[in-house]
Amino acid sequence: MSLFKTKGEQKRGSPKAARWILRRWGPAHRHVEMAGDLEELYALRTKRYGPAKARRLYWQDVLSICFRRSLHARQTPHTLPYETARGPIMLKNYLKIALRNLKRQKGYTFINVAGLAVGLACCLLIVLYVQDERSYDRHHENADRIFRLTIEYTGDDGTHWAPIGPPVGQAFKAQMPEVEQIARIFPFGSRAVLQVEDQQFEESGGVYADSTVFEVFTLPLARGNPATALAAPGSIVLSERIARKYFGDDDPMGHAVTVTGWRDMTVTGIMKDVPPTTHLPFDFMVSMQTFYDQAGDWVEQARTWAGFYTYVLLREAHQTETITQKAPAFVNTFFEGRFEQPADEVMRFVLQPLPEIHLHSKLEKEYRANSDVLYVYVFSAIALFVLLIACINFVNLATARAATRMREVGVRKTLGAQRLQLARQFLGEAALMAAMALVLAGVLIVLWLPVFNHLTGKALTLADLQDPGLLLGLTGMALLTGLISGAYPAFVISGFRPTQALRGAGASKASQPALLRKGLVVFQFAISIFLLIGTAVVLNQLTFFRTKQLGFDKERVVHVRLGGELNDAIENNLETVKQELLRHPAILTVSMAADVPGERYSLENMTVDGHRDDEETMMRIAWGVDHDYIETLGIELAAGRDFSREAPADTNAWIVNEAAARRLGLDDAVGRVMRWGNYAGPIVGVAKDFHFASLHHEIEPLVIPLRPGVGGMLLARVQGEQMPGALAALEATLNDLVPGQLFRYSFVADDFDLLYRNEDKLRDVFGYFAAIAIFIACLGLFGLAAFTAEQRRKEIGVRKVMGATVPQIVLLLSKEFTVLVGIAFVVAAPAAYFAMQRWLEDFAYRVEISWPIFLIAGLAALGIAWLTVSYQSIKASVANPVESLRYE
C-alpha cells in the first residue's frame, strides 16, 4: 500500500489505486456520485480516525461497491433518460420536436393539415348525406313490416305503377290473412288552396287518407284521437306547421277549413310534422270518406285505375313470400273479365319494402320523384376519392419531408434511440397532425353545411353530427390516415444506419420512393381531370337540355292554375273570358287545358276502328284540351288541320303526334276514327313530334282529344317582352271574375327546368368536388414542388454559376410536373370518356363528347399545375447561388 503513496496523493488524501479501481471496475453510470460520496467520507474519517484508518475504510468501501453485482445492473432507476424513454421526459421531447418542426415548416404544415381537413370535411358531409338518404321512412315503428303494393304490367312495353286501383287494398286485405292492416293515400292532384276565414294559402302537400293511416304509419298526433280523426267525412288533420300558419296560437281543433273546390272541413287532429326523410311527405290529410262521398260510385269500380298509393302492414316481415305465391290467384279473381287473357299473365303485384322506396323505386306516377341510389354511389365514390387524394398528399408530403430529418434520426440513433422508439415518434407526429386536421375539418363543416344543404336540397344540421358512432368513425379515419402517412418515415427512415443518416447519404435513399410520389401526383391529377371532364360533359348536356328546340314555344307560355270557383266560372264562359283576355295586346292566344307539357301524361289504351283488329295500343294522352291549344303552344302540324270551331264534327276529334301515327302504323292517320273508352272521333291532324316530356326519353306516342272546358289550367301565349303587363292583365281579369282568389302561375319553361333537377344536382356536385379535388391536388403539388426545389438547391446553384438563365431553370423545374400532368391526362381522359358515355346513354337526346372538352380540361389542369409550381420554381431560380453553395 505504501507503494502507492505519493506526494500529490497525500495532499488529496484518498488512495489513488482505489480510486482507479472504482473508476475501472465500479458501476460506470453512477461513478460520479459514488466517487463524490467516498471522497467526502474520506475527509470526514481522516478528521475523525486519522488518515490510515480512513484509507483502509476507503478501500473497503470501494471493494464493497465493486463486488456487489446489484450495483452494476443497468436497470436501476437512475440510468440516462435516452436509455429508457418510458417516462414523460421523452414524450415531452417528442412533442417539443414535433411542434418545432410544424412551426419551422409552416407552409408544409398548412398544406398537409388543410388538405387533410378538406378531405375529411367533404367525406363527413357526404357520410351525413348518405346516412340521411338511407334513413328515409325508417322512422316508422313498423318500417320493416310496411310494404307498398304496386302493380306491374308484364307486357312488352310493360309499365310498373306506383299507385293502384282504389278497391284493390281492401280486397287484398280480405284475401290475405298475413295482412294486418292497409292504408291508402290519394294525393290532391295539384296544389290545393286552403282557406281559413278570409285567408287563403296554397299548399302542395295534401292527401286523402284512410282512417287506418295511423295504424300503419307512425304519425303521432299532438291533438285529436287517432282512432276517430279521419273516420268521418269532412275531417281534416293538419300538420303543426300548417296549423301554426293558419291559426297562430289559437286552438285549431273543431275549426272550419275550406279546401277550395271541395267543401268545408273540420279540423279533427293536429299531427306532428312529417319528417323530411320520407318518400311520402304531406302537410294535411282529409278523410278518405270525403273523397268517396264527392266522387261517387265509380271509384269502387275503378279496379285498374292507377290512383291510390296502397300500403300494407304485414304481421311478419318475411310473409312477403307467401303473399307473392298467393297473389296470382287473387289477381285472377279480382280482375276477372278485365283482360282477354287471364289477369295473372298481364300483371303482377309487387311489394316494395317501405324504406327502399326512396332510393330504389322509379315507377310510373311516383308520389314524388324519388332519389336514386346511383347518386348515393356517385357521392360516396367522390367522397372516397377526395379523401384518398387528401391522404395521398399527406403521405406524399410526410415522406418528402422525412428526408429532411435524416440528421435528427442519425443523432437520435447515436444517442441510443431504438428503432421502435423512432417509429413511435414519427407515427405520433403524424397522428398529431391528423388531430389538427380533424379540428380544422370540424370548423370547415360548420362553414360548409349551409352550402351543402343548398346543393343537396337537404336540411342537415349540426345536430345530425352528434352521433357517437359517426364521430368515432371520423376520428378513427383521421388517425388511420395519420398512421398510414407516418408509416413510411416510421419504418423506413428509422431503419437507416446512423452513419448513413448523418452523412446525408440517407437523403438520396429517401428519394428512392420518388417514383411512388410521382405516381401519387399522377393519380391525384387524373382524378381531378376526370372530374373536370365530367363537369364539362354534364354542363354541356344541361345546356343542351335547356336550349334544345322542343318543337313548341316553351319560353313564352304562361300557365295559370285554376281552382274551385274560378274553374267553374271559366268553364261556363270560356269564350267570353278568352275574348276579355285577348283584348290585352300582349296576350296572343289563350287556351284552357288539363295537361301542359312538362308534366307526365297518363297512359291510356287506344283503338283505331277497322285497323289491326281493333288492337289496343298504349299511348300518352293530353287531356282536357280546347280549340286553341295547338296554336297557343305553337305546335306545328305535319298533316291535316288544327281543331276548328267551324267544323261541327270536331265535337269529338283527335290530333295525334307523328310518333303515335308511326306506332299505329298509319300512313294516312287523318280521317281514321280512334276510340278511347266511350270517346270516339276522327283524327283531324298529325302534329310534328314535340318534346312534351323531358329529354331523358324518346318522344312517346301522344294523342290529344278535344274536350273544351274541363281544363283546370289556363294557358296564355304572351308577346315576349311584355310579360309583366300580360301577367297583370291575367290576374286582373281573373280577379274580376271571382274576387279574392289566389293567382297561381308558372312558365312552361320553368316547369321544364324542374325536370332536370337531378342533372342540376349532379352538375353542382361534380363542379364543387372537381374544385375541391383540384385544390387538394394543387396543395400536394405545391408542397412537392417546394420540396424538389429545396432538394435541387445545389444543382440549381451550380447551374446558375455555369451560366443558366432564370427561364431555363424555371423550365427545368416545371418540366417534370408537366410530364406528370400529361400522364395523368392520358390516364384520365379515356376513363372519363367511357364513364360519361355511359352516363349519357341514359338520355334519349344527348350531346356528343367532343374533343374540345378534353382539350380544355387538360389545359386547365396543366395551367393550374404550372401556376402552382411556378411560385416555387421562380423562387428557386432567382435565388443567389452564393446562398446554396457557400457551404461546399
Place this chain on the structure above:
Amino acid sequence: MKHLHLGEFEELVLLAVCGLGETAYAVPIQQRIETRTGRAATMGAVYAALDRLENKGFLASRLGAVTRQRGGKRKRFYEITGAGLAAVSAMRQARERMWDGLEWQPSLGLE
C-alpha cells in the same frame, strides 16, 4: 403490487433517510447509522439498500445540482415516499404489538 418485505438493514436506511430530511444522501445516511447503532456499514451495502428501497418504491431519488463541494461531483438525494412512510410505520406498530404486555423490560440499547 406484491407484498414488499422490509429487511432489517433497509429499515435502518429508511429511518435514516426520514431523520435526515432534505440532506439525505449516501454519506450522512451511512454516518447516521454508524453513530446511532454502532454498525459500520460499508458504502456498498448502503448503496445496495438504497437501490432496493428505490426499486420497491419506498424512496425516490434525484441528482443534486453541481456545487463547489467535493470537486463538483453531484450528490444523489433521497426522499421517502408515501409507501415508504407506510412501511416504516407498519413495522413500528408490529414491533410495538409484539412488545405489548411483556413483563421483562430490556435495557434499551445505547445507554
